[in-house]
Amino acid sequence: MEDTPALLENNCVFQQDDAPAHGVMQTQQWLGEHGPSFIDNDSWPPNSPDLNPLDYCTWGAMLEEFNKFNSKSQNTSELKIVLQMIWDKLPDETIRKATIGFRK
Numbered sequence: 001m002e003d004t005p006a007l008l009e010n011n012c013v014f015q016q017d018d019a020p021a022h023g024v025m026q027t028q029q030w031l032g033e034h035g036p037s038f039i040d041n042d043s044w045p046p047n048s049p050d051l052n053p054l055d056y057c058t059w060g061a062m063l064e065e066f067n068k069f070n071s072k073s074q075n076t077s078e079l080k081i082v083l084q085m086i087w088d089k090l091p092d093e094t095i096r097k098a099t100i101g102f103r104k
Contacts, residue, residue, distance in 0.1 A: 057098035062086050 021027060031038045065086045073079035 058090070058095055061090060061094050065089075 028040055032040065062083065066082065069082060073082050
């Protein structure tokens with residue numbers, strides 16, 4: 001708890017991970033009082049590691065495209081190049097669907 005105020009001052013966001021200690025009323029109250037944009041545990045999406053739609057759909061679409069490549073990346077630099085190429089060609093509609101689906 002002693003580190004939390006310094007983190008919050010630096011625009012860090014405390015993300016709950018459904019750990020039992022995060023749902024305790026005392027923790028919820030403290031975060032509500034000290035967190036600038038706190039989402040209480042009743043409003044947090046269930047079984048969600050974060051609020052990033054890319055994790056739910058877009059990475060799957062990218063993996064599907066990556067699996068079509070005949071030659072696989074041999075190192076991190078090559079992997080980054082291939083993933084950037086896939087990202088650049090990814091239709092906007094894929095990301096739009098991921099975002100709309102996430103809102104539900």
